[in-house]
Amino acid sequence: MTFFDFMIKFPTEKAVIKYFLKIRYNDVLICPHCGSKVRVQHRNDNLKLCNCHNCNNTFSPFKNTIFEKSSTDLRKWFYAIHLFLNSKKGISGLQLQREIGVTYKTAWRMLKQIRSAMGNTDMSKAFEAMVEIDETYIGGKPRKMNGETEPSKRGRGTKKTPVVGVKERSSSHVFAKVALPNEEGKKLTGKQLFNILDSVCKKDATVLTDDFRGYNFMNHKNTNKNNYYRISVNHLESIYSLGNGLHTNGIESFWALLKRGILGIYHHVSVDYLQEYVNEFCFRQNNGTSSFDVLLKQGIFAA
Ligand SMILES: [Zn+2]
Incomplete structure (x- = not known):
């Protein structure tokens, strides 16, 4: 949608309000005073308020959303x-x-x-069949003020923050999670990786991984409680170039997008906010052209 299209679709604030109520509530509101279902009826002096024709009270359909105040x-x-x-x-x-x-x-x-x-999207057990899992490392350049003078190492063993991503093949949806080290300072343990898969994948899913040993938990019955079927793809031998579809390129292209975004637009993201940025890129990836309506529908709640 271009700026011009936008202006045609939303010429006035009233058009915006109408659109919001249609998408979010399908034009049927519940009056918070008497609990009856009411058709949308705006107050003439304030379009952001609605009237209840049952009890004659006024209420805001924007309550608890970022638009309210x-x-x-x-x-x-x-x-x-x-x-x-x-x-x-x-x-x-x-x-x-x-x-x-x-x-x-x-x-x-x-x-x-x-x-x-x-970030409010519920993705629990959303993925089935075949998924790719992979990790990446995100973080800025070392800063001298923190006493860090050596450049960060690349890949595993770096001081950067690991992010684990799971991509479902059939839908191309991505779930990604910042994976901070556990209490003992260990990064990307089998348990942590299992929990990430468990949160988003159904049992018996086929999981494409690289040969990182963190994924070895899937090779043992007692640690692979969800009976995932692991296919390990060896990057070094470029198995994927044989065209058998066994690769983790899907999640890797998502990492490229995420990194370009964080480096190019946001320059530096602190660990505290990293998950929010990761959610942002997942949301765009997962909802495509319907992102706008999905966001309105699930509600934009006040922080
Ligand atoms: Zn009422």
């Missing part, structure tokens, strides 16, 4: 969401500030709230 024009909110979802690599606070004419602080807060809404 925001004084920013809802068209700006919608345009911000539109930009956020349609830029493959993400959008910065500065960019949004320029595009919609709000302060940097407001733009930054809007992005943070949209991003946290994207």
Whole structure:
């Protein structure tokens, strides 16, 4: 959708409000005062409020959403969401500030709230059949102020933060999780990797991995409680070039997108916020062109 299309679809704030109520509630609201189902009826003096024709009270259909207390024009909110979802690599606070004419602080807060809404997707046991699993490492360059002068090592053994990703082949959906070291400082243990697979995959799934020993838990009955069928793909021998479809290229291309986004737009992301950024890229990947409506439907809740 271009800016021009956007303006045709949402010419006024009223159009935005109508669209929101249609997508989120299918135009049927529950009155919080008397509990009856009511058709949407806006108050004339304030479009953001609705009337209940049963008890004659007024209520806000935006309660608990980011729109409720925001004084920013809802068209700006919608345009911000539109930009956020349609830029493959993400959008910065500065960019949004320029595009919609709000302060940097407001733009930054809007992005943070949209991003946290994207993380509300429930993906438990969503994947079946065949999945790929792989890890990547994300983190900025070492900074001298932290006493880190040596450049980070690449790959396993680095000080960067591991992120584990699972991609379902049939849907191309991705679930990714920041995997901090356990209490003993061990990274990517079999138990941790099992828990990640267990949270998103059904039992008996076929799991394509590389030959990282962390995945060896799938080779033993007592640690492979979900009976995953592991196929180990050896990168070194480029088995995938034989064209048998046994590869983890799908999740690897997701890593490329995530890294380009984080390096190019966000420059540096602290470990505390990394999961939110990861969620953002998963959400875009998983919802494609329907991202906008999915986000409105699942609700954009106030942080
Ligand atoms: Zn009522």
